[in-house]
Amino acid sequence: GELESAWMDLDYTPVPDESGRPAGLMVFVNEVTDLVLAERRQAEERARQDALIALDDAISRTDDPLDMAEAAAAILGRTLKTDRVGYGVIDPDRESIDVVRDWRAALETASVVGSHRFRDYGVYVEDIVAGRAVTIDDVRTDPRTRADPLPLLSFGVAALLDAPLQEGGRTVAQMLIHSATPRVWTPDEIAFARAFGERTRAAIARREAERDASRQRDELQRLTDSLTVLVSFVDRDFRYQLNNRGYSDWFGPDAASLVGRSVVEILGEAAFAKARPRMERALAGETLTFE
Numbered sequence: 027g028e029l030e031s032a033w034m035d036l037d038y039t040p041v042p043d044e045s046g047r048p049a050g051l052m053v054f055v056n057e058v059t060d061l062v063l064a065e066r067r068q069a070e071e072r073a074r075q076d077a078l079i080a081l082d083d084a085i086s087r088t089d090d091p092l093d094m095a096e097a098a099a100a101i102l103g104r105t106l107k108t109d110r111v112g113y114g115v116i117d118p119d120r121e122s123i124d125v126v127r128d129w130r131a132a133l134e135t136a137s138v139v140g141s142h143r144f145r146d147y148g149v150y151v152e153d154i155v156a157g158r159a160v161t162i163d164d165v166r167t168d169p170r171t172r173a174d175p176l177p178l179l180s181f182g183v184a185a186l187l188d189a190p191l192q193e194g195g196r197t198v199a200q201m202l203i204h205s206a207t208p209r210v211w212t213p214d215e216i217a218f219a220r221a222f223g224e225r226t227r228a229a230i231a232r233r234e235a236e237r238d239a240s241r242q243r244d245e246l247q248r249l250t251d252s253l254t255v256l257v258s259f260v261d262r263d264f265r266y267q268l269n270n271r272g273y274s275d276w277f278g279p280d281a282a283s284l285v286g287r288s289v290v291e292i293l294g295e296a297a298f299a300k301a302r303p304r305m306e307r308a309l310a311g312e313t314l315t316f317e
Contacts, residue, residue, distance in 0.1 A: 033062040067214075074218050077105040081225060091230045091237075092126055098226040099129035102201065105222075106215060109182065110204040112138055113226065116190065118155045118197050121145060125202070135206070136181050147177050150188075157197050159216050160188040164208035185209040189219040191227040199227050243268070262309055264289045264302070 035056040043049035084097035095113035103111035112128030124141045144151035148171035150160045162168045163185050165175040178186070185205040190197045201223035250257040250270035259268035266284045269277075274284060277292050289305075290298040304314050 032057060032059045034058065070214065073105055074222075077101050077222065078225065081222065085229045089233060089237075091233050094226065094230050094233065096127040096129065098222070099127055099201075102203070102219065102222050103129045103131060106203060106219070108203050108209075109206040110135055110138065110202075112202045112204075113223075114142075114200050114202060116154070116197050116200055121151045121155070123200060123202075128202075138181055138202070138204075147171065154188060154190045154200065155197050157190050157192045157195075159190065159220060160186070161211040161216060162186050163210050166208075182206045185211070187211050187216065187219055189216070189223045191220075191223050193227070193231065199223075199230075201226070258284075260289055260305065264298075264305065266292070 035058050037054040037056075039052040039054070040048040041050045041052055080101050081098055084101065085094050088094060088097070099111040099113050103109075109131045110128060112125045114123040114125035116123050120143075122141060122143050125139050128138055130137065144154060148162075148165075148168075150162075150170045153160050160170075162171055165171040165178045165184055165186070171178060178184075181204070183204045184207050187203040189201040189203070191199040191201070201219055203219060246268065247270070250268070251272075253270060254272065256273040256276060257268075257270040258266055258273045261267050265286060265288050267286075269284045277284060284292060289301070293301065304316065308314055
């Protein structure tokens with residue numbers, strides 16, 4: 027069988043002779059392997075919990091998705107004590123990844139930021155596209171990479187853990203974790219890398235969606251400002267969510283000053299009481315035109 031590490035507590039006790047001088051010693055050996063491994067697992071679990079807290083803190087400090095990716099890579103790399111971690115966006119149709127940010131433990135370690143085709147590095151892209159984690163303990167001996175390990179070795183990759191991230195059943199991103207020496211990836215490390223990556227991707231996707239919504243809102247604002255008619259958007263609570271420049275010229279100092287305020291506050295009780303029945307009909311799905 028395979029050799030396994032073991033830990034022992036040793037106690038040496040002198041045994042005196044008739045004169046009181048040590049004639050020998052008693053050796054007491056107590057195996058503490060289970061205790062040591064349990065303490066290590068607890069320490070690793072604490073480190074992973076701390077990493078998730080650090081990730082949430084880093085995400086809260088920036089609005090830039092790329093900065094989020096860079097911070098996440100650094101936290102994950104230090105937690106797993108590896109040589110490089112990167113975050114990339116995957117195109118499953120082209121079987122490629124665009125690594126947008128990476129963290130390296132040493133300055134001399136090469137960056138992998140940029141576009142890469144998975145098939146240039148081995149024969150495991152099917153697993154990535156399917157959303158299955160890929161672990162290679164030694165690129166020189168693994169059947170998926172041993173035919174030509176040089177492309178990976180040229181980047182200082184002797185072992186790798188790729189954790190693909192999916193949205194709606196489609197692989198869209200990946201955390202890539204590299205070791206400069208052969209390394210056996212444990213099930214706990216694999217599970218943590220995936221969970222950490224999913225948390226990172228969710229935050230990045232949320233921020234990207236917020237940016238898209240902001241851009242769309244800005245475009246809509248520019249469009250409505252170019253119109254000569256008064257335009258506003260009122261939600262179901264009768265609060266303004268959008269107003270063009272013409273509308274704000276009539277009712278407020280600027281369009282932004284009206285957003286979030288109630289219609290009754292701007293129009294007054296009497297005007298709102300007259301307009302409300304028609305607004306309720308429109309909110310029910312009816313199109314109305316009146317003078």
